Amino acid sequence: MNHRELWFILVANPDGYDFTFTPENRLWRKNLHYNDGDGQITAVDGVDPNRNFPNHWKWDDEGSNTDTSSETYRGTAPASEPETRAFLSLTDRVHFAWNKTTTPSARSSSGPSAGQIDTHPADEPLMTALAGNDAKPGIPGFDPDVAADLYTANGETNDQLYSSYGTISYTVEGTPGEGTGSGFIFPDDEAQVQADFEKHVQFALDLARSAADPSRPKSHLGNSAPDFVIEHPFDTSFGNPQTVEVDARRDLGRISVSYRVNGGRTHRASTREWKGGKRCGDVGDYWYHRVRRVRLRRRGPAGRRTARRPEPLRRRRLGDRQRQHHAPDGNARRHRAGGARGHDGSPRLRQRGRSRGARRRERRPPVRPRGVPGGASRPRTATASC
Numbered sequence: 001m002n003h004r005e006l007w008f009i010l011v012a013n014p015d016g017y018d019f020t021f022t023p024e025n026r027l028w029r030k031n032l033h034y035n036d037g038d039g040q041i042t043a044v045d046g047v048d049p050n051r052n053f054p055n056h057w058k059w060d061d062e063g064s065n066t067d068t069s070s071e072t073y074r075g076t077a078p079a080s081e082p083e084t085r086a087f088l089s090l091t092d093r094v095h096f097a098w099n100k101t102t103t104p105s106a107r108s109s110s111g112p113s114a115g116q117i118d119t120h121p122a123d124e125p126l127m128t129a130l131a132g133n134d135a136k137p138g139i140p141g142f143d144p145d146v147a148a149d150l151y152t153a154n155g156e157t158n159d160q161l162y163s164s165y166g167t168i169s170y171t172v173e174g175t176p177g178e179g180t181g182s183g184f185i186f187p188d189d190e191a192q193v194q195a196d197f198e199k200h201v202q203f204a205l206d207l208a209r210s211a212a213d214p215s216r217p218k219s220h221l222g223n224s225a226p227d228f229v230i231e232h233p234f235d236t237s238f239g240n241p242q243t244v245e246v247d248a249r250r251d252l253g254r255i256s257v258s259y260r261v262n263g264g265r266t267h268r269a270s271t272r273e274w275k276g277g278k279r280c281g282d283v284g285d286y287w288y289h290r291v292r293r294v295r296l297r298r299r300g301p302a303g304r305r306t307a308r309r310p311e312p313l314r315r316r317r318l319g320d321r322q323r324q325h326h327a328p329d330g331n332a333r334r335h336r337a338g339g340a341r342g343h344d345g346s347p348r349l350r351q352r353g354r355s356r357g358a359r360r361r362e363r364r365p366p367v368r369p370r371g372v373p374g375g376a377s378r379p380r381t382a383t384a385s386c
Helices: 014-019 082-093 124-131 157-165 190-209 356-363
Strands: 005-009 098-104 108-111 143-146 168-174 243-249 256-259 267-270 288-294 323-326 332-335 381-385
Touching: 005 082, 082 157, 098 157, 098 190, 124 143, 124 168, 124 190, 124 288, 157 168, 168 190, 243 256
Parallel strands: 005 381, 098 168, 098 381, 108 143
Antiparallel strands: 108 168, 243 288, 256 267, 323 332
């Protein structure tokens, strides 16, 4: 407590919560926005505040809904609701390091991303270090995963915090209520509340302990975030070209790859940061980034694909004479070149415009500072809401 700020938002939807104290509205989810303007709250009224955030708002009609009677109605515009704007006003002023949102009732903990299935952020090693895995979850008895593996949602809290501020945010769907007619109704029983608190408290304390440096999370499970993760290992390649990818810490600097083919000599090659696909990808890379090497060559003598000699990432102009060099398999290859010659008639390399060092620096991927996007410092804070 001497080195952290802990913020608690006890109720994020106060009007909607108050409305649930009438028995027939106990499971009301939305706020009390009058959608039809008749001055009465009915099923067609209300907006789901957790589908009203700007990030991926109206991404599709699966993760949120355009029907006003739906429980996940997203509203008429991003941040159209006062509850959403109040939350954004706070997070704009206080850049939280971690966030934990607690709701009933699926015994699961999930983090970004929620909008698209099977989309894992590059920073996932940090999230997994605290959330744990199926065999050893951060909250006993819970199932940790990315949010979209439970169900897709857009315009929601986790992705908003993460994309805008680099805040690693979890939604924890708590223990289902028993004997109340619905898992979403947790009984008003002190012993059960205390038991559920004890399940969550160590995970919540992990967030607080990790707030000073989110890139080095501190887990009561003893987990740590690795320097790099090979996400799709393989020992046999049947494709050409072959993509090799690793999810690595940015603070490691440049990443190179060493490989052998069919027991041959070891090759060493450089990598480039993956910038994502045409429509999606390259998400969540504040502290980690995915780097790739795509290089294979023609089929070898036995018909199997063989490794290609790593080539420079920039093209160089040779002299106007032909130059001969040998490939690893001993076959000579000729390169036709055009340009100037040295005084002795030998090919001379020609630089285009900028110096070699300047062009090398331009190829380096940007290293983001430890903190919020844009380089601002991050307060040592953590939040919790329910």
